[in-house]
Amino acid sequence: MQKPSLPKGTRDFGPLQMARRTYILDTIKDTFQLFGYQQIETPAMENLSTLTGKYGDEGDQLLFKILNSGDFIKDVSTLDLEKGSASVLNKVSEKGLRYDLTVPFARYVVMNRNELTFPFKRFQIQPVWRADRPQKGRYREFYQCDADVVGTDGLVCEAEIILMIRRVFEKLSLDDYSIKINNRKILTGISEAIGEEGKEGPLCVAIDKLDKIGWEKVKEELTLRGFGEESLDKLAPLVALESDLTGKIGFLRQFLKTSETGLKGVEELEQTFEILSQMGENLDHIDFDIMLARGLSYYTGAIFEVKVHHVAIGSVSGGGRYDNLTGVFGLSGVSGVGFSFGVDRLYDVMEELDLFPAESHTSTRLLLTYFDQSGFQYALGLLNQFRKAGIKTEIYPNQAKIQKQFDFANKKGIPFVGVCGGDEILSGGVSVKNMGSGEQQKLSVNEAIKLVC
Amino acid sequence: MQKPSLPKGTRDFGPLQMARRTYILDTIKDTFQLFGYQQIETPAMENLSTLTGKYGDEGDQLLFKILNSGDFIKDVSTLDLEKGSASVLNKVSEKGLRYDLTVPFARYVVMNRNELTFPFKRFQIQPVWRADRPQKGRYREFYQCDADVVGTDGLVCEAEIILMIRRVFEKLSLDDYSIKINNRKILTGISEAIGEEGKEGPLCVAIDKLDKIGWEKVKEELTLRGFGEESLDKLAPLVALESDLTGKIGFLRQFLKTSETGLKGVEELEQTFEILSQMGENLDHIDFDIMLARGLSYYTGAIFEVKVHHVAIGSVSGGGRYDNLTGVFGLSGVSGVGFSFGVDRLYDVMEELDLFPAESHTSTRLLLTYFDQSGFQYALGLLNQFRKAGIKTEIYPNQAKIQKQFDFANKKGIPFVGVCGGDEILSGGVSVKNMGSGEQQKLSVNEAIKLVC
Structure with a gap:
């Protein structure tokens, strides 16, 4: 007889994990929809x-x-x-x-370009597959969760991405985090301003390591990549800059004064903040990080990345603006901006910070228990009444010792147990035990419905 | 430049289809959870x-x-x-x-048998893949939607399946349908009673065609398969039987009096109906169909199949009780009962009967429109207020002619449009147009929230 196993790098999600994943994904979906994003799915x-x-x-x-x-x-x-x-x-x-959700989305937009209403706001939550070497936190099947709006360059979209991220984090009770934001045009401007036009690629690759290896090592790498000493001298004050938002913007206006593109990037950033202010929103959690460089080859405007503080895990969300999503499929000029949540990482963060609610909104609230056949029959009548009141209710399906039924409720994490014995049958009510506090009360059905709902 | 295409037999689900599928699936999920079923997922x-x-x-x-x-x-x-x-x-x-959800579930149960709490009620809604020749209504990727309870032979599970089916259909406004029910043991009993013990396999295969080819042809087929004339004579009154539930049960008690198994099947059926009655439920939509034979090799007790009347489509739901889900993976004695909904067929039925609600609960309710930059800025402030009130709201992200913004709302099926012009800015309110009726009212923000929510 074969012993069954799972393919390397794949996982089952059991009831508890699914309830928690659903909690995260429902929060995200709900937020996307509040902002007018519509769900699509593409084939595996x-x-x-x-x-x-x-x-x-x-x-x-x-x-x-x-x-x-x-x-x-x-x-x-x-x-x-x-x-x-x-x-x-x-x-x-x-x-x-499917390797990601971006290429299938681009294909979808091109194939349906005559039917779609632009600007088109879509979200997509589906698994993707990669034949990577499995390791801790890296799977061969994992969910991606993308939202993009295409067919507009309106900066209100960037502002809304910030608001969506903040709403999701607030709903998940995550409050210690930063939304790092930058603009690709600023990075282009910097390379122009230091006299290394067109070299923002290697510049960003090197600067990305600043936190890990320090400025001296970054300088070495940049020198190896052909950056002159003069360029690096020009770059140094920017790298060393520690300032608040206004200070950074003021510095960049001066630093980038010779680069039209660079100044445009600063302006886009300011306009995005201005839109937030017109919406009555503050800049909480927003961290303008001039050195943030992310998927450079692809993005052309704003860049986002979200880090949760005090948790040793990479970014849990990120994205940016692009100019040419669908060019590879023959449709050019489709500008858009998108971002995604890393569901597995969010899950790990929530678990590490113990932020999952004790009781899931999708699980059974009440188990009806009984001592004998007459109690079973009585419980069947109650069962239907609780369910009609919308309460997720179960009955133990085989006659079993009451202790076994209580064990079942315990193991399944059911918060209330209703006992149907002789007294309850006589009075027409039910005794409800709160499994957390241990408190037990004799109640009418209506009282019980109010208690457990 | 390549013209992108989809693999044969696969589909994209656009926003409208997804909203409708979500409507069906949320109804099903909600029902499964009300009855204590927990969701799991297994890898593709x-x-x-x-x-x-x-x-x-x-x-x-x-x-x-x-x-x-x-x-x-x-x-x-x-x-x-x-x-x-x-x-x-x-x-x-x-x-x-994955070819279906049953084998992965069996594998899951075996691999997690020491952690699971039995009876284990699980549901699973995921795509499956089959390299079938694609044709109308048959796809190479399609969703299955299964619920099973394993580790119990309590007939309350069968009764609950009937209630779940009825609840889903009621919520979807489907009212003209039958839940055909039978019991594998009755079929076994029938073959015993006519003197063809152990031949319920070919018996059912032939009888399954009764509707299509008639009794004479069925008799020919059974003769070819070795059924004697005497057996067929004994079978005839059963095939011809037209009676109500009580009549059928009375007839079978007599017909099966020599078959212990057969009588057990009748008893299980009666007990299931008795449980429904103890729950305060009637037998609406239930059709005891003695000739119903479904996946015989697998089922050992109750069998279900749901047909929608006056719609030319196969069964939209079905299932039954089995005794040996996990035997192939080395764990015997796991009895259970399960059923599934055919999501694609339910979708087609709902579409044919025009039962989808006009407005989806997941789509945008309100689009804010404006004439100029000052209107845009004003609208940004309102946008946030509507969203904070939980109303799915959008703003057109680029400045555009008001007509273009209204066209956008129309195409996207947004039911309300808020106009932010000079008057509205002065008064601090918004003019809201009902896109269905054409009616337009000047309202305060709070009034508008009440109107569109």
Whole structure:
């Protein structure tokens, strides 16, 4: 007899984990919808022609490919076999599993561009698959949770992303965090201003390590990458800058005065803050981080990244503005801005900070228990009344010792147990025990409904 | 430039479809949870050793297999290639996509049997994949929606399945339907009673076609399968039986008097109805169909199947009791009962009967529009107030002609539009247009919140 197992890097989500994941995801969904985002779903399988070449060579290696059905090797020759896997691949597989939600979304927009109403605000919460080496916190199947608005460059979208992040965190009782924000145009401006135009790529890669390796090592790396001493001298005061928001903006206005693009970036940032203020919102949790550089090749405007303080985990949310989501599928000029929540990381943070509510809103509130057949029959009548009142209620389905029924409630974390014995049958009520406090009360059905609901 | 496309047999779900699917699935989820079922999820990928051999030879052919990562052909020899796909398969693939939710659930129960609290009530709503030939209403990726309780033979579970089906249908405003119910033991009893013990398999396969081909043809088929003339004569009155529930049960008591198993089946059915009565419930929509035969090899007790009348579509829900869910994974004696909803079919039925609510509970209620920059700034302040009141609200993100903003609301099906012009700014209110009736009113923000919420 085989002992069943799970594929490496995959997980089951049991009832407790699912209730907690649902709690997080419902909070996020609810927020997206409050801001007018609409949910879509795309298939798990995409044509390999849609997926390959979109994630770099390494990404192509990490795609899960699906074997063609039927006689899949019919077109494979011994020569193909000798040439190796790459030669065989396109003869045995034409589909792969979704690697992220961005490429399928771009494909969806292009295929439905005549039916969609732009600006189009969509969110999407689905698993993705990557053939990565599994390790702690890294899985081969995991959920992504993306929201994007495409077909507009209005900065109100950036302001709304900040508000959505703050709403989700408030609802989840997470209050010690920063929303780091920057603008790609500022980074472009900086490289112009220090005389290294067009080199924001290597600049950002190096500067990204500032926290970890320090300025001296970053300088070494930049020198290796061809940055002149004069450029680095110009850069130094910016790296050393410690100031509040107004100070940073004032400094940058001066620092970037020769770069039109750079100044535009500063202006976009200020306008976003101005929109927040017009909405009656403050700048709480917002951290303008001039050195924040994220997925540079892709973003063209605002960049976001959210870190929870005092928890050793990477960013739990991030995103930014882009100018060319769908160009690779032949539709250019689709500008948009998007962000995503890292559900697995949020889960870990919530668990570490013990922020999950003790009782899930999706689980049973009340177990009806009984001593004998007459109690069972009596409980059946009550069961229906509690459920009609909207209370998640169960009855133990087989006659069993009362202790076993209580154990069941305990193990399943059911907060109330209703006892149906001779007294209760006579009086037409039910004795309700609060499993947390141990308190037990004899109640009418209506009183019991009020107590447990 | 490549023109993107979808793999055959797969679908995108756009905003409208998703809102409607969510409406159906939320109703089902809510009902499962009211009855104490807990959600779990299992990975899309399972080891092929878990999947193969569970669905028959045809099922094995329909499994989507996943190519091993890296140099996947390294163990394939030219000899393997000559021998054909079957020889190559186990060297290039060790994982496949989930084919249903039952086998992964059985695997889950076995792997977690020491942690689970039995009776264990779980539901699971996830896509499954089958390499079937796509056709109208048949997809290669589709959702299944299963609920099972395992570790109990209490008939209250059967009664609750009937109640769950009725609740879902009531909430979806579907009222013209039958829940066909039968019991596998009755079918076993019938084959015993007509002197063809152990032949309920072919008996049911033939009788299943009664509606389509008629009794004469069914008799021919049964004769071919070795049923004697005498047996068929004994069977005839049962096939011809037209009676109400009490009449059917009376007839069967007599007909099955020599079959202990058969009488047990009748008793289980009666007890289930008795439990419904003790719950204060009637037998509405229940149709005891002695000829109902469904997935016989698997079920051992009650069998269910739900048909919507006057809609040309197969059953939209079905299930039954089984005795040996997990035997194939080495854990015997796990009895349970389960059922599932066919989400795609329910969707089609709802669409055909025009039962989807005009307005989705997940979509935007109000679009704020404006004429100029000052209106935009004013609208930004209102936006936040409406959202804080829990109203799904949007603002058009770029300055545009008011007509374009109204078109946007129309296309997106937003039921209310708030206009922010000079008058509204002066008075501190907003003019709200009901897009359905065309009526427009000048309101304070609080009045507007009451109107659109």
